[in-house]
Amino acid sequence: MTAAASDEPAPSAPTEPLYVASRASEPDIADFASESVIIFDVEGAIQYWNPASEALYGWPAITMIGRGIAHLTTRSENEREHWRLLLQEGTWQGVVSRRMPSGIHVVVDIRQYVRFAQDGTPRDVIEYGRQSPGDNSIDSAGWHIPDRLMAAGWEVDVSGAEGLIAEIAQLRQDADADEKLLHARHVELVEAARIVNVNERTMRLVGGNRGRDLMIGQPVAGFWPLESRMVAGQLFADAMLGKVDGAAYRRQMPSDGILRDPLVTVWRAEKPGRLYVAVNGTVDDDRSYIYLRASEARYRKLVHHMPVALWQVDASHMGRIYNDVRATGVTDFDAYLDEHPELVDLAATTVQVTDVNRAAVQMLGGSGPLDLMRPVGYLFTIARDSLRNVMIGRFKGQESHHEVTKIETFDGRVRDVRMSVTYPKQVAELDVTIFSFEDVTEHMSIEAELRQLQADFTHAARISTLGELTTSIAHEVNQPLAAIVTNAETSLRWLSRADLNIQKLRELTTRIAASGRRASDIVQRIRGMAAKRQPERVAIDLNDVAQESLLFVRHEIESRSIRITTDFARDLPRAVGDRIQLQQVIVNLLVNGVQAVEERGEGERQLFLRTGDESGQLILTLRDTGSGIPPDDVERIFQGFFTTKENGMGIGLAICQSIVAEHGGSISACNHPDGGAEFRFAIPIGPA
Amino acid sequence: MPHIPLVAIVDDDESIREALCDLLMVAGLACRTFDGAPAFLADRAARGVDCLITDVRMPGMSGLELLERVRADGSNLPVIVLTSVLDQGARARALELGAQAWLTKPVADDALLDQLKAAIGSEHWPVEPGP
Incomplete structure (x- = not known):
């Protein structure tokens, strides 16, 4: 190669691949296969032709890539139809004759x-x-037989329907028999017939997601298309009533959405009361079997790997019971179940789980899906009422039902779960209810921890507020104690005198008792504030709560020569809340107010406390004559750890806000036009 | 007729006022009670008392302010402060203003009566009716 040649544009890569198609990874392997391997695109054009194909047919790859194969065959007129079927069925095998060069x-x-x-x-x-x-001839060993050629086979047990078959025989002989009645009996026979066994094809065609094991023992009607049930019943009866052993009864059925023009053949098995059923036919065009199978496989995979635990349940017989109950005029199913608790037991023991996914097995700690394929009762060992709720939901015709409940795992742990039940849309022949359980135990325990943390924090804030009031509290408790001591000593002085004044002693003793009670009341009140307790929800009168709160700070206010003006609205409606927590809010606001007035140190020393109600809410406002809130702080004043006080933690108002929020209310602060700050909280008026 | 010493009691707490008053009576003293400093100052008759017992923390006006006002009027009235306040600064201020004593509640009867005796003078002290 010369230097000049290198300046020329590089020769373009060959556009025609040799026999290696662009998707090269698998053909690389197939290059060494001894069997002919050909890859067609969906139109039938050859994409890949391996060396073994060259050897077999004699045509080099280069002459075949991009072409169809029809020109090598003797039956090219059938090729299109063959191709269509192949794409539909997914597989084909057979013997062909192909022309060599x-x-x-x-x-x-x-x-x-x-x-x-x-x-x-x-x-x-x-x-x-x-x-x-x-x-x-077809060497069958190792060759896959196409699904299409196989019949969907069933072995059916009608031994439990002897009476029904006898009745059908009777009706058939009776010329005047009601044809409708006969039809109904034929359908009933399909319902009474139990599945003994089915083959692969039947399972795939009508088994849905259930395996063979779950079809066995079930009524044939549960799987047999509704359209042809009556005809199937006729055939079953024909076969059972037929005189000749081994005679086959055959009928072309209408297309049923699964198979096109299926041909159903029924004959008696060796075992008494047993029938064999074979259904032939190609998969219906409208419902591409292959596509369905692929999508079903994907769906199954998706469901199987879903992180939510799923149960598929067959509650069809319960649906029929509900219909019967409804037909008797029952509308309050809740009350009905009170009278018939056995119906809940029936559901627990007979509603069968027909499929579960991996997450379900994991949640309960089973060793495999079969551990869970039992009647649903095991899901409701802890919360039997949840099963009842599920039943009521279906009875009412709801689309779904949701609740948080508890479930017991196989190793005896109890988990909090959010249960969602999706009911079948309408009464279809395949009645499928889906249960999903989401484990919310962690979530619930985090919630509980947060609630505890908040309760602890609120409690700490109360203790801190009481700490700020220590001097006042000490003074207040000391007053009655001082009175008691003095009265007692005075009594002793009287007792040591000759002129015993019984009247005076009675008076002094009465006062001692009264002061003792007063001291006890104060201690009680403080203990209520100081105690660590779970919040409760009771009907409360905001005026009462405000007055109790004032008792805590009365001394604080008075001893600092602050005047408090109260304006309590009359006949306030009740709210529902926690008395101590609301006291805490008001005490906090009052202490803040006292401190604001104290800090300013000049001018009017006043607090104004007012209660009222407007638009469904109880309102409490507290205004002080302090120097107000700096405008920059108004927004931040309720934030945790925001403080302007040297020794403040900045949790008082934050706690107030969280308490009020917990009561479904709101709290706000602003500066009053006449000076000072005004705090206002509102809580909804609740049921008394 | 011997002079019966008159003691004024200023406290916002009624139970304290009543208790102290009864103690003084059993000791043979006379007393007048006031529910706050302003009430005491407003009462002309109060000027004739032999001793004043006052609390510190009270609405309207504190015991210390009352003491200041009494001294500002040039009175040497003996004043006993009876309080649950433990503030050392306030105590020092009271003693500086010539308070007879700073007693904390609850007070022992003997301690209070001893201070009253010192304030009034044993010559005026009534002979306690003995058994």
């Missing part, structure tokens, strides 16, 4: 598989081929 035909056994993209649409078709053994 020499003009000689080679007979090849091929298997074709459709590969699907993530969204369920066909991505491409991969074909494996090898020269057929001379006899052209």
Whole structure:
């Protein structure tokens, strides 16, 4: 190569791939396969043709890539139909004859598989081929038999329906028999027939997400399409009533949305009371079986890996019971269940769990899904009422039901769970109720911890407020004690005198008792404030609470020569709240007010306390004649750890706000036009 | 007729006023009670008392202010402060203003009566009616 040549544009890469298609990773492997491997796109154009294909057919890859295969076949007119079926069914196998470059035909056994993209649409078709053994027969060993060729097989037990079959026989002989009645009996026979076994295809076609194990023992009607149940019943009866052993009864059914023109064949099994049923037919166009299967697989995978624990439940028989109960005119199902508690027991023991996902197994600590595939009772060992609620929800025709309840795991732990139940939309033949349980134990315990923390904090703030009032409290408790001591000593003096004054002694003793009670009342009040306790919700009178609060600070206010003006609204409605906590708020505001007045040190020394109610709320305002709140602080005054006091923690007003908020109310602060700050809180008027 | 010493009691707490008054009576003294400093100052008759017992923390006017006002009027009236306030500064101020004593509540009867005797003078002290 010369230097000049390197200045020329590089030759473009060959646009035609050789026999390696652009999706190269798998073909690399297939290059070394001894079997012919061909990949088609969904249109049938060859994308990849491995060396073994070259060897088998004689056509080099370069002549085949991008072309269809029809020109090699002798049945090209069928090719389109074949391709359509292949894409629909997902797989095909058979023997084909293909032309070699020499003009000689080679007979090849091929298997074709459709590969699907993530969204369920066909991505491409991969074909494996090898020269057929001379006899052209299908070597079945190791070859997959297409689903389409198989019948959906059932083994059915009608031994429990002898009476019904006898009645059908009777009705059939009776020329005047009511045809409707006969039809109904045929349908009943399908309901009475139990599934003994089903094959793979039946399971996939009608089993939904349930495995074979969960179909066995169930009524055939639970899985048999509604449209053809009556005909199925006729065939069952025909087979049971037929004179000849081994005779098969066959009927073409209407398309049922699952299979197109299914052909149903029924014959008696060796065992008495047993029937075999075979259903042939291709999957209905309207419901692409492959697509359905792919989407179902994806759905199952999605559901299986969902972090929420899911239970699928078959409560169809309960639905029928509810219908019967409703038909008798019952509307208050709650009351009905009070009278019939056995119905809840029935649900617990007969409503079967038909599927669960991995999260469900994990939540309960089972070793596998089968541990959970039992009647639902085990979900409600702790909270039986929740099952009852679920039943009431369905009876009322709700779409769903939600509640927080408790569930017991297999190793005996109790978890808090949020349960959601989605009921079947309408009474369909497959009656599926979905339960989801979300473990909220951690959440609940965090909530409880937060509540405890807040209670502790509120309590600490109360103690701190009491601390600020120590001097006043000491003075207040000391007053009655001083009176008691003096009165007692005076009594002793009287007792030591000759002229015993009984009247005087009685008076002194009475006063001692009164002062003792007064001291006790004060201690009681402080103990209420100081005690660590859980908040309670009782009906309260805001005026009473405000007056009690004033008792705490009365001395504080009076001894500092502050005048307090109170204006209590008459006939205030009640609110629901915690008395001590609301006292705490008011005491806090009062102490703040006293401090504001004290700090200013000049001018009027007054507090104005007012109660009232407006628009459904109880209002308390407290105004002081201090120097007001600096405008910059008005916004921040209720924030935690905001303080302008040298030794303040800055939690007083923050606690006030959280207490008021807990009561569903609000608190605010502003500066009064006549000077000083005004605090105002409002709490909703509650049920008395 | 011997002079019966008259003691004024200023306290905002009625139970204290009543208790002290009864104690003084059993000791043979006479007393007048006032529910606050302004009431005492407003009463002309109060000027004739032999001793004043006052609390400190009271609404309207504190015991210390009352003492200041009494001294400002040039009176040497003996004043006994009877309080639950433990403030040393206030105590020093009271003694500086010539208070007879600073007693804390609850007070022992003997302690109070001893101070009253010292204030009034034993020559005026009534002979306690003995048994």
